[in-house]
Amino acid sequence: MNRSNSPALRASVLALAAGLCALAQAAPDTHVSNKQSFATDVIYQVVTDRFVDGNAGNNPSGAAFSSGCTQLKLYCGGDWQGLINKINDNYFSTMGITALWISQPVENIYAVINYSGTNSTAYHGYWGRDFKKPDPRYGTLTDFTNLISAAHAKGIKVIIDFAPNHSSPADPANAGFAENGRLYDNGALIAGYSSDPSGYFHHNGGTSFANLEDGTYRNLYDLADVDHNKSTMDLYFKQAIKGWLDLGVDGIRMDAVKHMPAGWQKNFMAEVYGYKPVFTFGEWFLGENEVDPTNHAFANTSGMSLLDFQFGQRVRQVFRNGTKTMVDLDAMLDSSATQYKQLSDQVTFIDNHDMDRFQVSGASGRKLEQALALTLTSRGVPAIYYGTEQYMAGNGDPNNRAKIGAFNTTNTAFKVIQALAPLRKSNPALAYGTTQERWKNADIYIYERKFGSAVVLVAINRNLASSTSISGLLTALPNGSYTDKLTGQLNGNSISVSGGAVPTFNLAAGGVAVWEYKPASYASPLLGHVGPMLGKANNTITVDGRGFGATKGTVYFGSTAVTGANITSWEDSQIKVKVPAVTPGTYAIKVAKSGGAQSGTYGDFQVLSGNQVSVRFVVNNANTALGENIYLTGNKFELSNWSSSNPVGACFNQVMHAYPSWYCDVSVPANTALQFKFIKKNGAAVTWEGGSNHSFTTPASGTGKVIVNWQP
Ligand code: NOJ
Ligand code: NOJ
Ligand code: CA
Ligand code: CA
Numbered sequence: 001m002n003r004s005n006s007p008a009l010r011a012s013v014l015a016l017a018a019g020l021c022a023l024a025q026a027a028p029d030t031h032v033s034n035k036q037s038f039a040t041d042v043i044y045q046v047v048t049d050r051f052v053d054g055n056a057g058n059n060p061s062g063a064a065f066s067s068g069c070t071q072l073k074l075y076c077g078g079d080w081q082g083l084i085n086k087i088n089d090n091y092f093s094t095m096g097i098t099a100l101w102i103s104q105p106v107e108n109i110y111a112v113i114n115y116s117g118t119n120s121t122a123y124h125g126y127w128g129r130d131f132k133k134p135d136p137r138y139g140t141l142t143d144f145t146n147l148i149s150a151a152h153a154k155g156i157k158v159i160i161d162f163a164p165n166h167s168s169p170a171d172p173a174n175a176g177f178a179e180n181g182r183l184y185d186n187g188a189l190i191a192g193y194s195s196d197p198s199g200y201f202h203h204n205g206g207t208s209f210a211n212l213e214d215g216t217y218r219n220l221y222d223l224a225d226v227d228h229n230k231s232t233m234d235l236y237f238k239q240a241i242k243g244w245l246d247l248g249v250d251g252i253r254m255d256a257v258k259h260m261p262a263g264w265q266k267n268f269m270a271e272v273y274g275y276k277p278v279f280t281f282g283e284w285f286l287g288e289n290e291v292d293p294t295n296h297a298f299a300n301t302s303g304m305s306l307l308d309f310q311f312g313q314r315v316r317q318v319f320r321n322g323t324k325t326m327v328d329l330d331a332m333l334d335s336s337a338t339q340y341k342q343l344s345d346q347v348t349f350i351d352n353h354d355m356d357r358f359q360v361s362g363a364s365g366r367k368l369e370q371a372l373a374l375t376l377t378s379r380g381v382p383a384i385y386y387g388t389e390q391y392m393a394g395n396g397d398p399n400n401r402a403k404i405g406a407f408n409t410t411n412t413a414f415k416v417i418q419a420l421a422p423l424r425k426s427n428p429a430l431a432y433g434t435t436q437e438r439w440k441n442a443d444i445y446i447y448e449r450k451f452g453s454a455v456v457l458v459a460i461n462r463n464l465a466s467s468t469s470i471s472g473l474l475t476a477l478p479n480g481s482y483t484d485k486l487t488g489q490l491n492g493n494s495i496s497v498s499g500g501a502v503p504t505f506n507l508a509a510g511g512v513a514v515w516e517y518k519p520a521s522y523a524s525p526l527l528g529h530v531g532p533m534l535g536k537a538n539n540t541i542t543v544d545g546r547g548f549g550a551t552k553g554t555v556y557f558g559s560t561a562v563t564g565a566n567i568t569s570w571e572d573s574q575i576k577v578k579v580p581a582v583t584p585g586t587y588a589i590k591v592a593k594s595g596g597a598q599s600g601t602y603g604d605f606q607v608l609s610g611n612q613v614s615v616r617f618v619v620n621n622a623n624t625a626l627g628e629n630i631y632l633t634g635n636k637f638e639l640s641n642w643s644s645s646n647p648v649g650a651c652f653n654q655v656m657h658a659y660p661s662w663y664c665d666v667s668v669p670a671n672t673a674l675q676f677k678f679i680k681k682n683g684a685a686v687t688w689e690g691g692s693n694h695s696f697t698t699p700a701s702g703t704g705k706v707i708v709n710w711q712p
Pocket of ligand 3: 057058077
């Protein structure tokens with residue numbers, strides 16, 4: 001057979017060439033190879049077991065399996081081959097999806113647990129057993145790498161869920177319950193909850209969720225809680241994540257970040273970013289109206305961003321439940337813009353596997369379509385929960401995790417995503433832009449995204465019964481006429497603009513319109529995104545934006561100029577640059593074009609002192625007056641450089657050590673002689689420890705612990 005004459009082969013070569021061409025044309029900041037920024041992406045979250053069964057041969061048998069998926073706490077057969085099939089039939093590409101977030105891929109327990117009469121399994125992936133092995137019910141290692149290559153071939157990134165907070169359910173009073181939380185290292189038993197001589201798990205009972213400390217060092221429900229201050233556990237999870245990164249994973253969704261020590265997580269992220277930096281976002285659940293400064297501090301300093309629960313909960317209140325207005329929506333967008341320093345890294349959503357599905361059975365689909373349009377045109381990385389595009393309904397776990405039944409590509413929700421997702425790549429106002437309210441009342445919200453002269457103006461009328469006349473609308477759109485990018489699918493209209501004003505028009509009942517402008521080129525450099533935002537000298541970071549020019553210019557960390565060989569690539573929309581060996585600390589980054597113009601600054605890059613390890617600092621006999629707390633400070637950036645106004649802490653004093661002892665888990669430079677002191681603080685009132693500084697030399701790897709007595 002003459003292979004070159006095979007029509008099939010020729011067709012596939014042509015398709016490949018077309019694909020390469022498309023890839024070559026895409027701006028590098030929007031490309032699938034950009035693992036550091038997801039600002040231009042749209043994520044699709046799948047519960048792997050509930051998507052498509054591509055290989056019945058890997059389905060569990062017996063009590064663990066529900067054929068027909070009628071028992072939603074059992075396995076239903078969905079697997080990586082099923083995802084590959086849907087990637088290859090273009091379901092995701094047709095919708096405009098450019099990233100898949102899949103269930104934790106690690107081997108989970110096999111036990112079927114009877115909880116008050118209902119059999120439950122690890123179908124959701126959150127009951128890890130061996131973090132270095134793939135879960136056989138999702139497929140083999142080969143299936144996993146096939147999934148990665150199939151996704152990449154279609155320009156789709158793969159994010160894995162990762163849940164190192166715990167292994168699996170255990171009952172301290174009954175070693176025979178489930179698998180007793182047993183954890184394995186590539187097949188070798190590390191420990192079980194009831195036979196844990198090295199204390200790899202916490203044995204402090206279940207959390208009451210009373211406060212951050214309680215939720216961190218006690219079990220989340222009955223899940224065997226890992227002690228990350230043990231070197232064996234620290235190294236195990238670092239090795240495990242590196243294994244998955246080596247397989248080509250593009251992003252990480254960290255489970256339960258509110259329930260693990262922030263210091264350990266920062267040291268973990270420093271390890272990831274020094275190895276293969278990928279976009280990482282954590283899950284820190286917030287209820288309706290919950291605004292938590294600790295959540296903001298975590299997003300701003302841990303090195304990872306967060307799922308944006310403030311956004312998700314408010315959008316649900318406004319569009320699904322009708323308990324808040326567009327004015328409240330605007331207030332959330334305003335306040336979150338100052339609370340999160342890297343706003344475009346927070347992951348937005350309208351529902352997920354831990355909340356009622358957005359679609360209420362029997363309700364108008366328009367509410368969901370509007371919420372999707374809002375999310376896809378707002379700041380942050382949108383994540384769409386599987387089946388939301390099919391109007392799946394279902395309240396509570398597990399009804400919100402039913403098997404997807406339809407893959408309709410012509411319904412309105414699907415088409416809204418299809419129309420708006422590509423705009424995130426083509427118009428940088430959506431990926432990187434500011435948000436400005438232009439017109440609002442209880443039912444109407446008109447907002448503008450803007451990045452340089454690129455503009456997207458969006459108008460939403462959530463009132464499904466009456467239209468409103470919009471007068472006095474101002475915009476940054478240049479003079480001209482603008483058609484609705486949703487092509488009227490949500491009853492949007494066209495507008496004209498003259499001198500920054502839009503003549504009075506009627507916004508239809510339930511209407512949504514999206515109007516855009518983008519310039520052909522950008523004369524001055526515009527900085528859109530930097531990632532990751534934490535690293536040691538010589539790590540490579542990715543800088544995305546527009547108008548950087550074709551020739552290599554300068555990247556500034558504060559006032560330190562990085563040029564020449566320390567810039568490893570320079571394109572008009574993307575720069576790769578090495579972190580300079582500046583004094584460790586927080587730096588604003590900016591870009592200067594070759595020969596001149598400078599961008600604005602991108603805030604708060606943390607230059608670390610070097611490789612990081614997690615160390616527990618403990619002070620005994622630190623009695624405090626009412627209102628006083630113990631904090632930690634010392635001679636490194638990671639110890640706040642002797643700051644008493646912004647020290648590390650407050651330290652904890654209940655679970656691992658109890659008052660008058662206090663402890664803080666901190667990410668500090670490895671293999672380093674530290675000087676430190678504890679301080680008592682009540683607001684601005686500070687009492688330093690007396691005497692000379694404490695000292696401690698940190699380990700080169702693994703974790704450390706140092707215990708001192710309060711020096712009066
Ligand atoms: C949060 C996850 O999203 C939830 O589904 C899971 O049960 C818990 N973390 C524990 O892993
Ligand atoms: C004040 C502390 O009391 C002291 O111990 C420490 O050495 C210095 N800060 C460092 O500036
Ligand atoms: Ca299967
Ligand atoms: Ca924990």
